[in-house]
Amino acid sequence: MMHAKKEQHEDKIELVPFTVRLRVLLPLPLADAYDYRAPAGPPVPLGSFVVVPLGRRQAIGVVWDGTPDPSLPESRLRGVEQVLDAPPMTETLRRFVAWVAAYTLSPPGAVLRMAMSAPSALEARAPQAGWRRAPHPPEGARVTPPRRRVLDAVADGVPRAGGEIAEAAGVTPAILRGMADAGLIEPALLPHRRVFATPDPAHPGPALGPEQAAAAATLREAVGRHAFSTTLLTGVTGSGKTEVYFEAVAACLAQGRQALVLLPEIALSSQWLDRFRARFGVAPALWHSELTSRTRRETWRAVAEGEAPVLVGARSALFLPFPDLGLIVVDEEHETAFKQEEGVVYHARDMAVVRARLSSATCVLASATPSLESTTNAATGRYATVHLPARHGGAEMPDVALIDLRRTPPERGRFLSPPLVAAVTETLARGEQAMLFLNRRGYAPMTLCRACGHRMRCPNCTAWLVEHRAQRRLQCHHCGHVEAPPEACPECGAAHSTVPIGPGVERVLEEAAALWPEARRLVMASDTIPGPAAAAAAAQSIQRREVDLIIGTQIVAKGWHFPHLTLVGVVDADLGLAGGDLRAAERTVQLLHQVAGRAGREEHRGHVLLQSFAPEHPVMQALVSGDLDAFMAAEADDRRPGHWPPFGRLAALIVSAEDERAADRTARDLGLAAPGGEGIEVLGPAPAPLAILRGRHRRRLLLKTRRDIAVQPLLEAWLAKVSVPGSVRVQVDVDPVGFL
Missing domain, CATH: 3.30.70.600 (Ribosomal protein S10)
Known part of the structure; x- marks a missing residue:
C-alpha cells in the first residue's frame, strides 16, 4: 500500500480568510465540493458542519479545504443556511478523507459519508430537565415519610433526573409532581454528564510474564515518542498479545490522548471486553452496526469532544472524529473482515496505518498469524516487530496431527472419521470439552435432485442454495435469497427427490447427536450467534462447563479463551484450498492455526486433528510442524518472481x-x-x-x-x-x- 508523507502537526481550528464564498463537501458520491455564500457574522472555521440548500432540499456538509471557483458568478451562489453547534471536523480527519478517496479512486463525498455516520450527533444537545431541592420551601408544607426520602436524596442541591430520584427514594413519579406543586422541589436543568467512564491506566491488571513485560515496554516507548510508528506484534496463540497492547493503551491514556482498537468481529468481543474491564476498571466505548441510533449519536459526539478515551470498534470506527488520536491497534490484522467490499472499497488495516501517520500516532498490528503483507513490511524495516514465542502461564502449544481420509474414511453417509470419533469420545469421557470445526454454515452446501441431477441454484446469483434444515429453508449466502425446500424437483417434477450433498455444521451436529447423545452441544455460527449478546451468552455457557461439544464455523477461531477445551477436530481441512485464489494457502494456514489455538490454553495440553484428503500439502505440513515462518517464506518465494502482492x-x-x-x-x-x-x-x-x-x-x-x-x-x-x-x-x- 502507499503511504502518506510524515508530518508533525497538531489539530487546530483554522479560519477561512475573509470571503463571501465557502467550499462545502457533501456526504454524497460527488467528486468535489460546491461553492456557497458564507453567512453573515464571524468567519466560519474550516471543518465546520453546515446546513446548505441542495436542489429543493437541505443537506449537511463540511466546510472544506481549497480555493472556491472565482469563475462562478455571484448570482449563482446559494447561501449557507446554518452553522451547526458541533465540533468542527479536524484537519487530520479531512486529510484522511481526501487520502482514502484518492487511494481508492472513490468520490471524496462518498468517503465523507463514512465520517458522518451519525448525522443526529451534529445537532446541539437538547437540555435535559430534572429536579432539585427548592432553596426556600414554603413554611408548613406537609412532609410525609416518602417526601422526606426524596428531600434526603436531593439534599446536596445538585439537579437530578426524576427517574434517578424516584429510584433512590423508592417513590413514584407522582410523589415528585406533588412535591413540586407544594414548592418542596423545583425544575432544574441537568448538568452535562460524560457518557463513558475514564479508563484508569494505573488500575492493577493481570501480572505479565517476563517476555510480555519486555514487549509491553517496547510498545509503551513507541507511544511515548508521540510520533508515527508501526509495530507488528506477533506471538503464538495464547501468548498474551492482548494484555501486551493494553499496556500501550495505558501509555496513551497517561498522555491524555485517545486510543482506538479495531476488532474484525466486534459482535464477538465479549471476552475481550471482560479483559479490558479487568485491566482498566471500566468498559470502553463501542462502535459497531448493531448500536441503537441513540447510542451511535452519543458515542460519535463523545469521541468528537474527547470524552471517549478508548473506543473499540469495527472497521468503520476508523472514520470517527477523534480530536487527538495517539494509538491505533488492529487486532487479528490478517483478517479479511477488515476489507470493505461494498461502496468505498478499502482495507481498514492499511488505512489504519495511514490515519496513524496523519495523526502522529502509534499503530500496532497484532496477530498470531500475520499477513504476508505485514511480515514483508517488517522484514524490510518499514515496521518494527515484537514477538511473543511462548504461551502465557506455562501452557504448551497443542499437538497437531493429520487424519488421512484416503486411509481412514468416515462411514458411508458420515463425515467424522473413526480416529476423530475416538478422540472426541475419550475427551468427553475425561470431562473435558471438544470442538468440531467446519467453515460451512447450514446443513448442506448443495441440494440436488437424485432423479435428474438438477442443482438448486439462487435465482439472483451463480451460487448454490444452502440448506438450513432446522429452519426448513434454502438460502443464498451471497444475496440473502430464501425459499422453502421444494416438494418436487422444479426441473423434472420428481416428488421428494432432493438430497443434501456435503456437510455443513448442522449436518455435523446431527452426526454428533447420534454419536454422543449425552453430550451437551452448542453450534457457534453466524446464524446462531447473531450479535454481542448471543456471543456473550455462548461464551459464558462454555466457560461454566454447561457445554461439552462445540460445533462451529470460522467465528470460533477469533480470540476465544476456553480453559477446559482440549481437543479441536477440523472436519474438512482442505476446504479453503479449493479454487484459484492467490491467498488460498495463506488464508487456510491462518484460519486453521487460529482454530487449533483454541485447544489446551491452560494446564491440560491440547490436541488438534485435521481431516484431509491431501495430508502432503504444504499447508497441512506447516500446521503439523508448527513452522509457519518457513511456510510464509516459501509463499513469498512463490509470489516474488511474478510480482504478486506484496511484491x-x-x-x-x-x-x-x-x-x-x-x-x-x-x-x-x-x-x-x-x-x-x-x-x-x-x-x-x-x-x-x-x-x-x-x-x-x-x-x-x-x-x-x-x-x-x-x-x-x-x-x-x-x-x-x-x-x-x-x-x-x-x-x-x-x-x-x-x-x-
Missing part, C-alpha cells in the same frame, strides 16, 4: 449490469483500452467466479504492476478512455483480497 500491485475492475450484453460490451471496451508497458499487465476481461450476483452480470479485469508503479494514475487514465453507460457499474478495488 507487486493489484487493482481490479468489476463491471456489472443487469443486462449481460451491456456488461460484456463495457468489459470489452475496457479490455481494448487497457494500459500497457514494462512492468504492467492486464488480465481479462473474464466472467467473475460469481458471474451473477444479486441479479447483475459481472465481469472482471485485473491490473498487475511492479511494486514501484503506482496503479491509481494508470486506473484514472484507463477509465477516462471508456464511456460507461448509466446502466453499467464499474467498481474499482485497489489491493483486492478476494476474487469472487
